Amino acid sequence: MTDKGTQYEHQPVMLDEVLDMWFSRSDGFYVDGTFGRGGHSRALLEKLDAQGRLAGIDRDPQAVAAGEQLASEDSRFQIVASRFDCLPDVVDQVGRPIDGLLLDLGVSSPQLDDAGRGFSFLRDGPLDMRMDPTQGESVAQWLARADEQDIANVLYRYGDERKSRRIARRICEERNERPITRTLQLADLIESAIGRGEPGKHPATRSFQALRIHINGELDAL
Ligand SMILES: C[S@@+](CC[C@H](N)C(=O)[O-])C[C@H]1O[C@@H](n2cnc3c(N)ncnc32)[C@H](O)[C@@H]1O
CATH class of the missing domain: 1.10.150.170 (Putative methyltransferase TM0872, insert domain)
Structure with a gap:
């Protein structure tokens, strides 16, 4: 996946295993608490139907820029520029219980590169x-x-x-x-x-x- 903000790339780790744990229903509401460059988020969106929703959270402005790009392409997705401890606010705002939360902790490849x-x-x-x-x-x-x-x-x-x-x-x-x-x-x-x-x-x-x-x-x- 090409990083939209920079020339750096990020390969999502253990994609199939993560989706097995994270995804349960195609019309569910999911949160990616560490959006990064959205490798995991994009793969989850492919499994959601028109009722499914995904909120991405990241504290890094470059990750948020990549999230804004994705939100402009897919109305089921929204990006929140914050730390993932804002999760209760995101849930309140969407007004639906969460079906799955992903936290892919640590530093991203674009940050390191x-x-x-x-x-x-x-x-x-x-x-x-x-x-x-x-x-x-x-x-x-x-x-x-x-x-x-x-x-x-x-x-x-x-x-x-x-x-x-x-x-x-x-x-x-x-x-x-x-x-x-x-x-x-x-x-x-x-x-x-x-x-x-x-x-x-x-x-x-x-x-x-x-x-x-x-x-x-x-x-x-x-
Ligand atoms: C390992 S990367 C995630 C990569 C992502 N899964 C992907 O496929 O592109 C971790 C990301 O979490 C973000 N992050 C770390 N701590 C955070 C926190 N407390 N709240 C929100 N984002 C955080 C970092 O800025 C970084 O973009």
Whole structure:
């Protein structure tokens, strides 16, 4: 599927298995709480009849733009620009009980592939990682002000990073010298703190996951 907003692509994961669990009746009302680029939503719409309805929710403005495009093509679909904890409002508005809810949690391929979003430790970009860049603070802003202990706790809790203290110390040393503003700057300093580690896995993998979960309050939304 081609991403409408950018040149990036997203392949929906486990499509058949997801539809088996999510879909139950062709005239039902469904919610896709993590619309992304709508790979799962489009496949569900193919199974719905004219009475079926699908509401997509996403907090990412680029995902919402893709949802607006789909809504203009298919009147059974609507997109809501919000976090999925707005679900009760969506249900109230539609006035029907939900027949199936999908939450495909985490980061989308288009978010990872776009260096400008700051999610990737493989592509240089601003150290942001916000799914909704209009809300809250970026990872760069948080790392500039957080306590060393708080940084270590986030890396350990959300990334299972056993070398979290060493990384947090290195981050605090670096920010005393210069602001940490770029993804590759952070990835390189994590590597300098803990070495190469597991073969085939970048040493910044766990830390980037942890910072993403923290900065987006991903577990709070759940
Ligand atoms: C793994 S992708 C979903 C991909 C989607 N199933 C598809 O086929 O394109 C996760 C999406 O959920 C969104 N997201 C993450 N947390 C969210 C939240 N609390 N509320 C709404 N959207 C959220 C992200 O912005 C991202 O677009």
